[in-house]
Amino acid sequence: MTSTTLGAPASDGARPAGTRRPRRRVPAAAVLQYLVLGAMFVLLAGPLVWQLSLSLKGPGDDLYARPPRLFPSDPTLTNFVDVLDRVPVLHYVGNSLVVAGIVVIGNIVGATLAGYALARLRFRGRKVVLGLLLSAMFVPVETVIISQFLLVRSMQLQNTLLGVALPTLITALNVLLMRNAFAAIPKELEEAATIDGANAWQRFLRVCAPQVKGVITVVAIFSFVGAWNDFLWPLIVLSDDSQFTLTVGLNRLRGTFYDDPRLIAAGTIVALVPIVAFFALLQRYFFRGLESGGLKG
Amino acid sequence: MAQPTVKDRVAAPVTSRPARRAGRDGPASSTHSLWFTPWLFVAPAIVVVGLLVVYPFINTLVLSLTDSTMLQRGAFIGLANFERLFSDPRFATAMLNSSAYVLCVVPLMVLLPLVLAVLVRGNTRIMGFFRTTFYLPVVMSAVVVGLVWTNLLGKQGLVNELLQWLQVIAEPVPFLTDRWLLQFSAMFVTVWMGLGYYMVIYLAALANIDDTLYDAASVDGAGVVRSFLNVTLPGVSNTMFLIGLLSSIAAFRVFSEVYVLTNGTGGIGGQNLTMTMLVQREGTGLQAQTGYAGAISLVMFVVLGAIIAVQLIVQNRQEKS
Numbered sequence: 001m002t003s004t005t006l007g008a009p010a011s012d013g014a015r016p017a018g019t020r021r022p023r024r025r026v027p028a029a030a031v032l033q034y035l036v037l038g039a040m041f042v043l044l045a046g047p048l049v050w051q052l053s054l055s056l057k058g059p060g061d062d063l064y065a066r067p068p069r070l071f072p073s074d075p076t077l078t079n080f081v082d083v084l085d086r087v088p089v090l091h092y093v094g095n096s097l098v099v100a101g102i103v104v105i106g107n108i109v110g111a112t113l114a115g116y117a118l119a120r121l122r123f124r125g126r127k128v129v130l131g132l133l134l135s136a137m138f139v140p141v142e143t144v145i146i147s148q149f150l151l152v153r154s155m156q157l158q159n160t161l162l163g164v165a166l167p168t169l170i171t172a173l174n175v176l177l178m179r180n181a182f183a184a185i186p187k188e189l190e191e192a193a194t195i196d197g198a199n200a201w202q203r204f205l206r207v208c209a210p211q212v213k214g215v216i217t218v219v220a221i222f223s224f225v226g227a228w229n230d231f232l233w234p235l236i237v238l239s240d241d242s243q244f245t246l247t248v249g250l251n252r253l254r255g256t257f258y259d260d261p262r263l264i265a266a267g268t269i270v271a272l273v274p275i276v277a278f279f280a281l282l283q284r285y286f287f288r289g290l291e292s293g294g295l296k297g
Numbered sequence: 298m299a300q301p302t303v304k305d306r307v308a309a310p311v312t313s314r315p316a317r318r319a320g321r322d323g324p325a326s327s328t329h330s331l332w333f334t335p336w337l338f339v340a341p342a343i344v345v346v347g348l349l350v351v352y353p354f355i356n357t358l359v360l361s362l363t364d365s366t367m368l369q370r371g372a373f374i375g376l377a378n379f380e381r382l383f384s385d386p387r388f389a390t391a392m393l394n395s396s397a398y399v400l401c402v403v404p405l406m407v408l409l410p411l412v413l414a415v416l417v418r419g420n421t422r423i424m425g426f427f428r429t430t431f432y433l434p435v436v437m438s439a440v441v442v443g444l445v446w447t448n449l450l451g452k453q454g455l456v457n458e459l460l461q462w463l464q465v466i467a468e469p470v471p472f473l474t475d476r477w478l479l480q481f482s483a484m485f486v487t488v489w490m491g492l493g494y495y496m497v498i499y500l501a502a503l504a505n506i507d508d509t510l511y512d513a514a515s516v517d518g519a520g521v522v523r524s525f526l527n528v529t530l531p532g533v534s535n536t537m538f539l540i541g542l543l544s545s546i547a548a549f550r551v552f553s554e555v556y557v558l559t560n561g562t563g564g565i566g567g568q569n570l571t572m573t574m575l576v577q578r579e580g581t582g583l584q585a586q587t588g589y590a591g592a593i594s595l596v597m598f599v600v601l602g603a604i605i606a607v608q609l610i611v612q613n614r615q616e617k618s
Contacts, residue, residue, distance in 0.1 A: 050449065063453070066462040145353075150587065199334075250438075254557075
């Protein structure tokens with residue numbers, strides 16, 4: 001409030017004198033701005049472009065030419081064929097999709113249900129449940145990962161995709177996110193439904209859940225990306241090649257093709273295409289999710 | 298929709314009773330407000346979180362006091378696992394590496410994304426394009442990013458080739474084998490992956506700064522730098538604390554980057570092992586000493602708790618003064 005009163009009259013009165021200095025400064029600042037942004041662009045996108053270029057270079061290309069050449073002189077797709085031939089990358093992609101699918105559905109259903117009850121229903125023990133979830137949120141996965149493995153093993157789920165999905169099937173963070181979303185719905189909406197005779201399940205499904213679609217989408221997307229990119233847990237749980245998720249399978253690329261960077265490059269490009277496409281399609285949700293406080297731990 | 302509601306509200310003082318009565322005639326409303334209904338809603342979450350977070354945590358506490366292995370539940374040995382930690386050189390190395398990670402990565406994560414966020418503000422197309430590109434590494438798996446940088450930083454990788462062509466260096470730099478160079482390379486990869494994530498958090502904070510503050514500053518003759526220091530920095534100070542906290546926690550837990558860059562070995566003689574890598578090594582496989590691994594992971598828990606506590610105390614003090 002004070003800032004508006006400070007700013008408004010002053011800028012009116014001082015316009016002629018005030019605008020000239022910034023206007024002179026703007027071009028220099030803008031040039032610097034675009035220089036820095038351009039450099040960052042090269043630093044962040046460059047490695048990916050180079051990887052793409054590597055993956056397209058054929059046997060006729062000198063990989064170690066000086067200066068390094070961005071455009072392949074002997075472009076080919078055989079590196080991709082080779083990688084897909086020698087490493088079951090698509091099978092790994094399938095496994096990752098299964099795990100991510102289970103995790104996404106588990107979180108949508110579990111977190112939405114629990115979030116609704118915690119925000120909207122009064123019951124004894126609600127605070128205890130909230131406290132439990134809050135403290136669970138602060139337990140780093142590294143602290144419990146060995147015990148989780150022992151548990152999953154005792155359930156005979158080691159080396160299965162369900163075992164990979166289990167620890168993140170419903171996360172405390174997502175429940176709390178959904179709780180906050182449900183808590184923001186105006187009371188009147190639900191009261192109206194109660195009077196019309198709707199029970200808790202109907203109010204949840206027909207009245208409240210449609211109001212929080214945006215947050216549900218955010219939870220789904222972040223669950224997907226988290227499951228897709230997870231490495232430590234699947235590395236611990238999976239021992240059989242046929243069950244490997246993409247990250248665990250890719251980790252083996254380096255051992256398999258230690259001497260040929262072209263094949264490693266082709267493998268990483270194959271792995272990147274789905275997640276980059278996913279991101280491109282759902283971009284706005286990624287940004288919205290972060291802004292609304294959907295921080296991943 | 299609204300009209301019958303208002304009428305009903307006037308007609309009947311609302312509790313669940315009238316609704317239940319209405320439900321008897323109407324379809325499928327008879328389960329209204331059973332005492333355990335809320336518990337049905339929260340049951341799946343409680344089961345999963347209880348079974349896979351709370352129980353394993355308690356189990357880790359118990360394990361750490363035993364000499365358990367992967368194959369059998371061990372006997373109670375008191376604090377022997379913790380005593381052993383202090384004479385284990387690998388633990389010292391891992392603690393050093395993970396702490397160095399925090400010290401080097403966190404300042405970069407707090408400052409660089411803020412600068413980026415300031416530079417990519419605005420609703421123009423080109424800025425939207427930059428934002429998207431900068432965020433892209435965030436959605437990529439650390440394994441893939443690690444492989445990309447393994448290619449780039451190798452003895453004959455692009456970085457070494459470029460530097461040699463430019464005659465900055467005569468011999469390839471051992472980015473992936475030298476003890477500290479590898480550590481710094483991994484840190485660099487971590488920052489590379491994380492910049493966009495923290496940038497977006499900063500963007501949200503910047504959007505909350507009142508624009509008139511900038512106007513006032515420029516009227517007062519403040520340039521780009523001064524208005525950054527006097528308006529932007531105070532405006533995002535809480536976010537800086539949050540990002541300091543988040544990035545400290547993430548840095549201490551680092552695993553994938555170092556794992557991939559060292560091809561799973563943790564460097565020559567394990568000189569680049571991090572805490573999480575040590576937990577993974579000690580706690581998995583047939584020879585695993587799960588009791589000892591439990592002790593290591595509890596130390597991690599304590600350190601992370603301490604990081605959170607320190608940050609909160611500093612932030613509180615800052616707010617008071």
